[in-house]
Amino acid sequence: MLSIIEDICVEKKNWITHDEMMNITVIAESTPGPIAINCATYVGYKKGKLPGAILATLGVAVPSFVIIFVISMFLEGFLEIAWIAHAFQGIKLAVGILILDAALKMIRKMPKKRLQIGILIAAFAVILLINVLNLHLSSIVVMIAAASISVAFFLAGERRRKEEQT
Amino acid sequence: MIYLDLLLGFLEVGLFSFGGAYAAIPLVRDVVLAHGWMDDEMLSYMIAVSESTPGPIMVNLATYVGSNKGGFFGAVIATTVVMLPAFLIILLIMVIAKNLLKNPYMQAILRGLKPCVIGVILATGVYMIVDNCLRKAGGGVDVVALVITGGLAVIYFGSRKIRKKGMSPIMLICVAAVVGVAVYGI
Numbered sequence: 001m002l003s004i005i006e007d008i009c010v011e012k013k014n015w016i017t018h019d020e021m022m023n024i025t026v027i028a029e030s031t032p033g034p035i036a037i038n039c040a041t042y043v044g045y046k047k048g049k050l051p052g053a054i055l056a057t058l059g060v061a062v063p064s065f066v067i068i069f070v071i072s073m074f075l076e077g078f079l080e081i082a083w084i085a086h087a088f089q090g091i092k093l094a095v096g097i098l099i100l101d102a103a104l105k106m107i108r109k110m111p112k113k114r115l116q117i118g119i120l121i122a123a124f125a126v127i128l129l130i131n132v133l134n135l136h137l138s139s140i141v142v143m144i145a146a147a148s149i150s151v152a153f154f155l156a157g158e159r160r161r162k163e164e165q166t
Numbered sequence: 167m168i169y170l171d172l173l174l175g176f177l178e179v180g181l182f183s184f185g186g187a188y189a190a191i192p193l194v195r196d197v198v199l200a201h202g203w204m205d206d207e208m209l210s211y212m213i214a215v216s217e218s219t220p221g222p223i224m225v226n227l228a229t230y231v232g233s234n235k236g237g238f239f240g241a242v243i244a245t246t247v248v249m250l251p252a253f254l255i256i257l258l259i260m261v262i263a264k265n266l267l268k269n270p271y272m273q274a275i276l277r278g279l280k281p282c283v284i285g286v287i288l289a290t291g292v293y294m295i296v297d298n299c300l301r302k303a304g305g306g307v308d309v310v311a312l313v314i315t316g317g318l319a320v321i322y323f324g325s326r327k328i329r330k331k332g333m334s335p336i337m338l339i340c341v342a343a344v345v346g347v348a349v350y351g352i
Contacts, residue, residue, distance in 0.1 A: 030267050030276050032183045033252020034222030041256040057253050064221020065229050072233035090346020092210040093315045094338050099291035102188035106284045116281040123285025131293045138196045139286045140182050150278025
């Protein structure tokens with residue numbers, strides 16, 4: 001995905017520079033939503049203000065919208081065909097591996113500080129427990145807790161620094 | 167009302183999906199399971215379809231669930247709101263708050279969120295793998311599923327030892343489909 005965006009926005013159309021592309025990548029990592037949307041909004045706004053941002057963002061979403069909308073009309077019918085159902089039984093097993101792989105890749109890239117590792121392990125344990133016990137607790141609650149803990153540690157660190165100065 | 171449920175549900179997904187394509191999967195899963203819109207089985211199928219078609223996974227999932235539950239308008243609503251937070255936040259950063267991400271409080275929040283998201287994805291992956299390998303009726307281990315999952319994992323992770331880039335997710339899905347037809351079809 002990223003290489004296609006870079007190829008079109010930087011190389012072919014010269015809408016943004018390489019540095020800006022790097023900057024967008026950093027922003028995308030720290031904001032919610034897919035990088036393709038982040039990038040489209042950024043480039044669209046830079047080149048055409050608000051209308052540009054809206055059109056670029058819609059443009060990046062419309063093809064996949066059409067494809068998935070068409071698939072959604074036929075998928076359940078297809079799944080009644082025996083061999084397709086069997087294929088999806090196999091595919092289902094691959095999806096777990098893909099999700100696991102995505103997490104492992106992110107672990108490799110993250111900074112390995114004590115607080116971060118602690119939060120990761122705690123979140124892992126809590127979510128696993130929620131699933132095993134079949135509780136209806138959203139992961140968002142866990143995310144908000146993690147953010148709060150991190151802010152609390154930051155504030156405690158700030159206070160300690162101030163006390164040391166005086 | 168289904169349109170309102172879709173709107174709120176996918177707005178939530180769009181607002182909290184920090185950290186790339188797979189970060190949205192546990193959130194979408196929360197929403198669809200809580201409303202009873204999909205089970206894990208169907209969600210797995212749709213993740214595979216999303217991975218094999220163009221466009222971001224979370225947008226694809228929103229379109230599918232929206233269409234399935236609320237027809238064309240459902241799809242439009244779910245797809246729009248799932249992208250809306252990303253759109254508005256980028257505008258916010260570009261127009262008003264250029265240094266928002268450099269704010270020390272914001273950075274502290276992100277330092278907590280990022281490892282948490284990874285833990286959430288990891289737990290979801292592990293749970294789905296284990297759940298797939300257990301028999302639904304009567305309990306016990308589904309040996310066939312366990313062997314296939316193990317085999318696929320060896321092929322997928324092992325391919326990186328042979329070639330640096332290894333096997334693509336789509337390739338793994340194709341292999342799994344062939345194995346599925348071969349094993350379950352007979």
